[in-house]
Amino acid sequence: MTVGLPHYLVLAAMLFAAGIITVLTRRHAIGILMGIELMLNAANLNLVAFNRFSAVGKLDGQVFALFVIVIAAAEAAVALAIFLNFYNNFATVDVDQGNELKG
Amino acid sequence: MPTLLTLLLLVVALPLCGFAILLALGKRLGDPLGGYVGTGFSFAGFAAAVAAMAAWISSSYGFGYGVGPLVRSFAWLPIGEHAGQRVPGFLDFTIYVDSFTVVMLAMVTLISAVVHLYSLRYLRGDARTPIYFGRLSLFGFSMTGLLLSGTLLQLLVFWELVGLCSYLLIGYWNERRDARMAATKAFLTNRVGDVGFIIGLCLLVSFVGNTTLPDLWVMLSPTHQTAMSNGLLTLIGCLLFCGAIGKSAQFPLHTWLPDAMAGPTPVSALIHAATMVAAGVFLLIRIDPILTADARLFVVVIGAITIAIGSLCAIAQRDLKQALAFSTMAQLGYMVLGVGVGSRDGAGFHLLTHAFFKALLFLAAGVVIYGMHHKSRLEHYGGLFRRMPVTAIAFAIGALAMSATPYFSGYYSKELIVAHAAAWSQLAADSGRSGLWSLALWVPVIGAYLTPFYLTRLWMLTFTGRPRDLEAFEEAHEPGMLSFPLVVLSGLAVVSGFDWFPVRSMVDSSAVETRAQVSALTGPASPVNPLEHDWPSRVHLSMPDVETDTAPTSTEAGDDRVEAGAAQAAHLTHWAWLAGIIAGVVIYARGFALTERLARLSVLSAPREWLRHRMYFDDLYRWVFVGAARLAGRLIDRLDRRVIDGLIDRLALAYAALGRVTASADDLIVDGVVRGVSSGVLTSGLGVGQTQGGRVRVYVASAVLMLALTVIGTVAWAVLR
């Protein structure tokens, strides 16, 4: 059996699931961010695989993936800055500690 | 004709002017002056009425005495003309004048004038006299307006207005609790009767679309095309009669009249003896043509019961005015019964004579009360003949007239009624009715025995014997200004029964005029005068369930019966009269002495208490109706506040609670569902005690969970499809 599109897609889905689980099981803000990175990578894998197998001719998928990488970096930057700010105010990065706003 | 109409309108307008002036300037006019103004206007009204009467009798315009009534309609509330109302103009303003109206007008204005005059003295020194005379003038306006009314609606309007005046005048001394209670009671009791009147009126409007009197007579007669079933007509008749029950203090709405004596005595004389209370009878006479035999039976029963109650209670009253009030009730019962047994003329005649002698009695009683410093109980009186002879004689004349003493006015009128009652009961016997029907004769006859008895009692206890309250007796006096009206009325109480005096003749003539009017309305082309068989004649006999053409209701047969009845009645009432007077003299010759002794017999004390307490009707009504209304009011109010508002408030609470639960979508979904499911279901026991988790993570979890469920569901659906 040759390795085709479904293989990549399933692998991406697994990564995505891993990302989701990571997000949902972490209280550490940066841990959550890592989960998000996993999800983004899953998307990227999809994009590249689709570009390779089902949308040949143009490089849309790869360009998209490139931008996603950029976005991921940007997001990480913003998120980390915010975590840092949170840490400055709460002295922790446990997101569960941020529960003063509610209702 | 213009003169006549002008005069009639003047009769109505003059008191209104008096009222307006007194209302506007009363305070400035002050005590005697305001009274003079009111009296002046009332005398002017009387003059106009007399002039109108003269004009009427000599009229030659196609209406007038013995010719026909004067009917004038003006559009007042032409509702629904554009909507194609079936009978247009059903809410017209109509003036209907026949001889009866004219003589009533004269009577009312006369007594009103006399009472005004009397009141000037009676109320001297009261700072509020302008108000009093203003209210009296308003009454004069309302009563005369009532008499001129040509439609039942208009009648109702003035009917209520006289009720208002009655309320205002009974409650004139409103600082007295009994006075203001009596006023309210009078108005409310009347309103109960009026509801019947109004319903009847509305039914009439609903079925024939008209309330104008002559039109009604025509339309409701059996041959007319809008004829209604007998049952419905009976119902309408009874309902309209309900109004009269209230206004004329008939059983069961009679309780207000004795209480109404809390008002000033001249007021009692004018309103609660002579005029307003008779308005019920006036109404009955007006609707007499449309009363069916069954309705008449109802009227007879009510009248008879009232005669019995009034006469019996009058015996036991210790208050002069109250006793007279019950006697008024009884006499009104006679009139009502008279209409019932078919003696429209007798009723009208008795109404007029009664007005004179009853006003006389009240005014005489007023002199006594005034002379005795407003003590009205018989215990304080005795031997007053010496102090106030004119009054005593006037009272005696009034009493004799009322007792149906031959050659006094009451004799003629009451005799007429009793004669018809005898004829009616004979008719009942002929058609195989039970003996109970003869009570229609026996009750008036027994009443005719009781009337002289209690009047003698009153006269004896007041004017003879030795004074029981010496202190008051010493100061007792009779001012001349109060005596003058007594003299006038005494004369009328005697003469008004005679044939040459324009009372009986006027009443009789009104029947002829009415007939002429009905003929005119149905038109000469009409083959049959709808009222031909039985009306109008002096005799109007009918019996429930008896076919009109077989029963002896034709004029001749009826006349025969009445002739026979009159003989029988004369026979009975003469003895009753004699027996009553003798019993009165014997029992009360020595004041209360004999009655006190008799009362010790327990057999007699119980009925005496029963009668003295007016047969406990008042207490019954207070318990049942007033109590019930207040209780219901309180209950419904509570219902309103507790239940309905409570429901609303509770809804609001539930709403808020719902808000609280759902508002915290976070709490519910997050801590409830997620944590609840996780800790409760999956790892039972762990979650609850755990430290409260953070929120944003759970937000994410909830959102992802919902998304996941949706996606899983949809994919499953899409794939399976």
Added chain:
Amino acid sequence: MAAALFYIFAAITLVGAIGVVMAKHIVHAAVQLLVALLGMAGLYFLLDAEFLAAAQLVIYVGGTLVLIIFGVMLTSHLGTRLMRVGPGETAIAVLTGLGLLAAIVTAIIHTRFPTPPPSVEPDVTRRLGVSLLGDYLVPFEIASVLMLAVMIGAAYLARRRPKDAA
């Protein structure tokens, strides 16, 4: 050969990913993430996306991951080990993840994606560059604005404020 490579890289990626999920220590997680990202880069090579593979290594591994580790170091002198959730929530999370995975996999299996004949075209990197300044000019510029905004924002937040200004 390609299949074998795929499975190797896939295994590396998955191991890294699962490592990230399971890691107890945040730094361990970061290391596992690095493994996963490296595996990904390998997969990109397999998919003829050499430039992307390089970008993955440079930007992701060299930039983002370093940033993350900086973050960890800046904030984690407190306890970092115990920041996990309770077993109940973990179960929910795992179930959610696996449920989603099942749904996605089912969807993928039941989907017939367009399969044009594969054509390997050369010059991927060059063509990428051209399209970034051609078709994708606007996104490219927008991305630059985004970077600017992010830079300013992140700098603003991370900057220490003078005491008196608070």
Added chain:
Amino acid sequence: MTGGIVQIPSASDWSAIGVETTLAATLVAVLIVPFFARSQRGVGLVALVGVLAAFGVTLLPASVSTGHSAFFGMLIADPAALLWRQVLLLFTAGVIGIWFGATSRAVPVGDAPEFMTLLISATLGLSLMGATSNLLLLLLAMELASMPSYVLAGFRKTKRHAAEASLKYVLFGAVCTAVTIYGLSLLYGSAGTLDLGHWITATRGAYTPAAIVGVFFVLAGLLFKISAVPAHFWCPDVFEGSHVDVAAFLSVASKGAGLLLLARLWDGASHFATPMVAGMAAVLGIVAVVTTAVGNLGALRQQSVKRILAYSSIAHAGYLLSAMAVLPAGRTSLLAYLVVYAVMNLGAFAVLAGVERAAGSDDVSAFDGLAARSPVAAVAMAVCLVSMVGLPPAAGFLVKWKIMSTLATAGGAWWWIVASVAINSIISLVYYAKILRAMFLRPSTVRQEPSRLITALASVCAVTLVLMLIAFAPLEQWAASAVFWQAPVQTP
């Protein structure tokens, strides 16, 4: 379009991006100004001028287009995009006004340029969101809108609440973004194109399972921007934690952009009468109903006006989504409501900003006796709130009416949504009335009154609302004319 040659953008391409260009220039200007003048308000002024200039650009004839695509299908220039830009820019100008009136003096020295940079770059992203259906640009625009917003939410960085708000916002947002990107990748894969317009016309309403997953994932991201259930959780917390001007900005700009984007996509897709499309409509309807209910019920027990307005914005998202569900018929109502919603929210937030500045609290009790302190502001606030309830004499009544009548026209099960809107209006009355009561029925507790600028801004909003009721026709025509242009299907 082979990859070999770099194509040169034409003039019409540039006209499609005029607003964004202007905003970018403003961005630069804002960054440069501090070098010349260290005035906080100067920076604000520059930003305001820039935003207004961008609005001016929208009024140029060149900006008006019946619909064309630009930059190789990346952008769409059509009346709807223009309408959105105009609303957005005016609204942003209003937000800057709020900033002037309530925030500028409190901003620490040197922070204004950052604030304005972030605000304008977010505006740029939001503006683009309304003008694209390309998956990539769509994503970038969303991110450009989101990331500055994350920072803006925590802009008062020494405040614990602000830090918490931005943390929550960024985490929630990042997860949603990740989900969205994954969804976008699936969409890309299922038709091999990045242009969603093409994608929709190519699929013709029949979606593969993978595409369905993708659609839902993308929808999740859009619902996050719209703050609709289930992605609404962030909204109240972030509003409360961030400053009023930011909250105001998020309430309309962010939400509106999401709505417009969703409307653009859904408008194309809803033309096809397939079970899938019907199911999508049903999903949107359910989301709308639940969102409305959650928003209104959530607001009931709040004491913070900011939170009330946050929940109310969720509720309004629900109303808007109700109209969204019945696209294409609901387009006019949706856009008209969006316009009115922008005005009334701006007015309400302006007064809130003024009150919070004066009283130091956003609690309902801070509004006590506002009518006595500043009758004009109170009346303006009242008009805005009444408009939010959907009562005359404000335009909120007519636009809510339009939504309800549109739904009713659709008939059938949509009547349930009419009922939902009606019932929710009743519920919403309770919490709006709470503010009204505080303003008018309670004695005043503080002395200070909102600044003139705030009062003026709120009054302008109130007057506009009343005028829009009286002269509803122009508004309606504007909304009706704002059609979504659809690229013609290209044969491959």
Added chain:
Amino acid sequence: MELLRQNVLFVLVFLPLLGAAAVLPQRTGKSARWVALGVSIATLLLAGLLPLLFDSARAGPYGYDDVGGVVQLVRRLPWVPSIHAELLLGVDGLSLPLVLLTTFVFVLAIIASFKIEKQVQGYFALVLLLETGVLGTFLSLDLLLLFVFFELSLLPMYFLIGIWGGPRREYAAIKFFVYTFVGSIAILVALIGIYLKAGSFDLVRLPALLGDLAHTNPTLAMTLFGLLAFGFLVKLPIMPFHTWLPDAHVEAPTPISMILAAVLLKLGGYGLLRVAWPLFPEQALAAWPILAALAVISILAGALCAIGQADFKRLVAYSSVSHMGFVLLGIIAMTPASMAGAVFMMVAHGLTSAALFFVVGIIYDRVHHRQIARMGGVGATMPTYGRFASLFMFASLGLPGLCNFIGEILVLMGVFSAAKTGPVSAAVPAWAIYTVATAAAFGIVLTAGYMLWCLQRVFLGKPKEDTATLAPLDSRETLVLWPLAIAVVALGVLPWTLVLTLSDTTVAALLKVLS
């Protein structure tokens, strides 16, 4: 002249609004008062022109005057063209009496408000705004516009009760607001349904446009009618939707109570006559048993409730519930007399209830409570006042010669004749009509009961401690009482000339629509 005819209604409606705008910037309360008074008098004078411009003899169909219909002085301006909503004003015999009543009562209420000291400018601005809302409701012939004005009258009332009210004003204001808002929402939903089916908001043309809805979709028609009727019944109010009324009245300041009772309740009755009935006559017939039961319950239970009240103002408030039952009864009977009676009853009740609330206000100003039990003998300490009060109370209990009697008797006559003629007779068995009518007639006794009992306890007898020394009526109070007294008597004596001649042709036209 033509200019006047074209614009008079718009000017009339918006004149108070302009007045409100003029009142707000006044520097002193005093000038605000006089400006408000001036504006309201100007409005009254302008409204006084209407009977001159209005051709009451024109007997045409229920349509616009350009085709000879009864609706006159019509002016239409475009508003929301896409849904055919217009700024459409016009006047006919239903609205004209109510417009006259409104302008009249507002002048008196503003005079009565001269004592208000708190936030005077705002108060008078709101009162004038309210007047615009009410006049707009009465004069709008576009359903949507009518609804807008209907709602517009809601908010000022909320504030007027809530800011200037008594101790529990917040509760009362919010109760009033929420209650009537729920009703409004019902109306709004109905509005949508009507528009969808008819494609128009033109009230005069809607009956024709909706024509066969009753047959094509009876469920929808019934639902729409139910929603409309509910909305207006709450406003009327009819038991069991009435509980906002006593609270609102008790807490509202005197002039606001006057307006509330005299004018705002009429919005409900007017809505029924103008909207619910013409649009859905068949549904109205189908709902007859329920509506009739509600009307009778309102009449009787309202009166009984009034008997049970210890608070003077609550008593008067409940009397309103009872009287509004007569209005509903008159409307549902659908005969010329009953409809005329309902219209007249609205006007008459407007006068008597305004007067009675003012009477309550006068005594409240002096003794600072409203407990009947602690009053007594007021007639002796304030004779003129006592006389006025008695007049109004007798008017309220339906004494002939005063205005309420005409309304009650016409309604009763109309209901009885409904058993024989008109659409109701065909749909409802006669015994049911007679039962309802008879039960309603007994309301007259109960009305007399509570009014007289109250009169007796408050005005008669010896003065009690609280009422022993009272300041006599001042000139301002007399100025309010006299016009009301004159109107109460005049309408009782000349009901046709003053009111019903205006409404008769319209009622006739409306009845053609209904049957």
